[in-house]
Amino acid sequence: MRYISNDMMKKGKHKVLFVCLGNICRSPAAEGIMRDITSRAGADSEWEIDSAGTGRYHIGELPDRRMRVHARERGIDLTHHCRQVCSSDFEDFDLIIGMDESNLRDLHRMAPSPEAEKKIVAMASFFNPGNRYDYVPDPYYEGSEGFELVLDLLQEGCANLFDSLNKQ
Numbered sequence: 001m002r003y004i005s006n007d008m009m010k011k012g013k014h015k016v017l018f019v020c021l022g023n024i025c026r027s028p029a030a031e032g033i034m035r036d037i038t039s040r041a042g043a044d045s046e047w048e049i050d051s052a053g054t055g056r057y058h059i060g061e062l063p064d065r066r067m068r069v070h071a072r073e074r075g076i077d078l079t080h081h082c083r084q085v086c087s088s089d090f091e092d093f094d095l096i097i098g099m100d101e102s103n104l105r106d107l108h109r110m111a112p113s114p115e116a117e118k119k120i121v122a123m124a125s126f127f128n129p130g131n132r133y134d135y136v137p138d139p140y141y142e143g144s145e146g147f148e149l150v151l152d153l154l155q156e157g158c159a160n161l162f163d164s165l166n167k168q
Helices: 026-040 065-072 101-110 144-166
Strands: 014-020 047-053 095-098 120-122
Touching: 014 026, 014 101, 026 047, 026 065, 026 144, 065 144, 095 101, 101 120
Parallel strands: 014 047, 014 095, 095 120
Antiparallel strands: none
16 A cells, blocks of 8 residues: 655645546545545545546546446435546645556646656555556446446445545
């Protein structure tokens, strides 16, 4: 599991952007899960959480209906409207968390500077040691099991991210 170095985080509010390809499954789920974690801890005012996609396929849409249904079964409402990553995100956020290698490559290509690239990390960096996944798989073409797996992985990773930032 990766722990955030002090030079990656500014003092004050934690600003985290979750990124996947279309911003309709994985990244809005991570955003919703992280919001739930911070709210339950009474720390939501200390966090700025958002999500975006590297592609522009679904701009303005709600997350995929199947992801919303599975998340709602866990008590998490996904109300985010899809947007694409923009250059100002690299200034506005302290951490930009990609779901898979393709997302990470795209983010590195989009980063306006070497300093901005240092903000990019893999979601899998926050999985527990021994987790057999080194990325968050895209559930879009999967059945219910795919969405449940993604939610399980994101709950683990977001909880570890929250814990690692609170240790700072």
